[in-house]
Amino acid sequence: MxxxxxxxxxxxxxxxxxxxxxxxxxxxxxxxxxxxxxxxxxxxxxxxxxxxxxxxxxxxxxxxxxxxxxxxxxxxxxxxxxxxxxxxxxxxxxxxxxxxxxxxxxxxxxxxxxxxQQTEISTAVPERKVVFRGETKEGVHVVSFDVNPRIVYPMEGGTALITFEEEDVAQKILNLKDHSVELGDCTISVQAKPIQFLVPSYVEMETQVCPRRILVSNLPKEEPEERVLDKLDIHFSRTKNGGGEVEDTDMLHDSGTVVITFVEDNIAKQLCDKQDHEVEFGRKRYKVKVTPFLNGEISQMKICNSACTRTVLLTGIPNIMDKDNLQDNLEIHFQKTANGGGEVEGIVYNPVGHTTMALFDEDSAKDSEDM
Structure with a gap:
């Protein structure tokens, strides 16, 4: 340091x-x-x-x-x-x-x-009894059925249909089944059988207004049919009356009305809208009524078995005498209470080798009791 x-x-x-x-x-x-x-x-x-x-x-x-x-x-x-x-x-x-x-x-x-403008139909057909009243038709084209019972029954040869006034008499004849009928010096054996039909018990129909047809009612009854058709044809073919060209006119005899068919579709409606029309028949004028014509088609139908309670079918009848005499003898036999019979309302005999259509109508005699 x-x-x-x-x-x-x-x-x-x-x-x-x-x-x-x-x-x-x-x-x-x-x-x-x-x-x-x-x-x-x-x-x-x-x-x-x-x-x-x-x-x-x-x-x-x-x-x-x-x-x-x-x-x-x-x-x-x-x-x-x-x-x-x-x-x-x-x-x-x-x-x-x-x-x-x-x-x-x-x-x-x-x-x-x-x-x-339409009517719909949907209804049950009430059960109705039918009866044979002795009316017949020739040929097979008479077969038809409508809402009012009118049944066509084909009769074979050697048979007869007999209708009694009382149901219990018909039932006695059916219960006895075999019957011996005296015809002068000889006796024949016939068999009694019930009559049964298949008939509609329920029917449904679909309807619609036809665009080319009208139904004319309230027609004069004193005028001939041809004159009525001609006058209606003339009246409804004129445009001043609201009509048009007529294709066809047809008389419905069961209802006393006329169906008129037009060529065009729009004529029927305007006539139906007016309804009442005055038609000239010479010097007279009649007020007729025009309503729509309905086309109907069955959409549903049920069938049931129906028995004819007062009519009996007799079979096995030989052709041994003329038709009228044999029919009279059968009627006489089955009118006698000793033979189990009673009052006969109608009878028809169909000889062997012949064909007959028997018409069965509604049994109006029993309506008040059954309906």
Whole structure:
């Protein structure tokens, strides 16, 4: 160490040391203050780092929470969208149903409008008893059936139909079955059998107004049929009377009405709308009534077995005398109570080798009791 290193202690050395010590303490104090500030800064930095870490964690947690909430919200929004889509689909479906209902209502309105001019028939045919009254028709073309019982029964040769006034008499004859009938010097054996028919028990018909036909009623009864048809043809063929070209006129004898068929479709409706028409028959004018003509078609029919309670079929009758004498002898035999018979209302005999159609009508004699 050289003398220059301690050159500052020359002179008053005690004062210089004190100053140095004071400086040292001062700097030491400053140093400690710096260390303290550094510690505070380090603690602040550590706290800031901890706060930053906590903040980051909270930010991450918040971000995760927000993402979860967004996911939940998206799910809710998707569900609501699905509900809205379902509601829209349901609305579309309901609108289609409304359109279909409107179309159906329009169709029903059109049908109702047409039904004002139509008559629908849907009825059960009541059970009615029939009876043979002795009327016959030749040929097979007379076979027919309508709502009023009128049944055509083909008779074989060597048979007879006999109708009694009382049902119990017919039943006695049927119970006896075999009968011996005296014909002068000889006796024949005949068999009694019941008469049964298959008849409609229920009939449904669908009808609609014919666009080219009208039904004319309230016709003058004193005029000949040909004159009535001619006058109607002339009247309804004129356009000033609301008519048109007539294709055909036909008299319905069972009802006393006339069916007129036009060439065009629109004539019948306008005539029916007016209904009452005055037709000239020479110097006289008659008010006739025009109504729609209905075309009918059977849509459903049920058949049942019906017995004829007062008529008996006799079979096995030989051809041994003329028809009228044999028929009279049969009637006489079955009128006698001793033979189990009673009052005969009608009888017809059909000889061997012949064909006859017997007509059975409604048994009006029993209507008041059976209906």
């Amino acid at each position: 050289s003398s220059e290193d301690f050159s500052f202690v020359d002179g008053d050395s005690s004062g210089g040391l004190d100053q140095v010590l004071r400086d040292i303490n001062k700097y030491k104090t400053q140093y400690e203050a710096v260390l303290s500030e550094q510690k505070i800064l380090r603690d602040g930095i550590a706290n800031n780092k901890d706060f930053a870490k906590q903040f980051k964690k909270r930010a991450e947690d918040r971000r995760a929470s927000i993402e979860d909430e967004n996911k939940k919200r998206m799910k809710i929004i998707q569900k609501e969208k699905d509900k809205c889509r379902a509601v829209e689909d349901e609305n579309t479906k309901l609108q289609m149903e409304i359109l279909n209902i409107k179309e159906e209502m329009q169709s029903l309105d059109r049908k109702n409008s047409n039904l004002k």
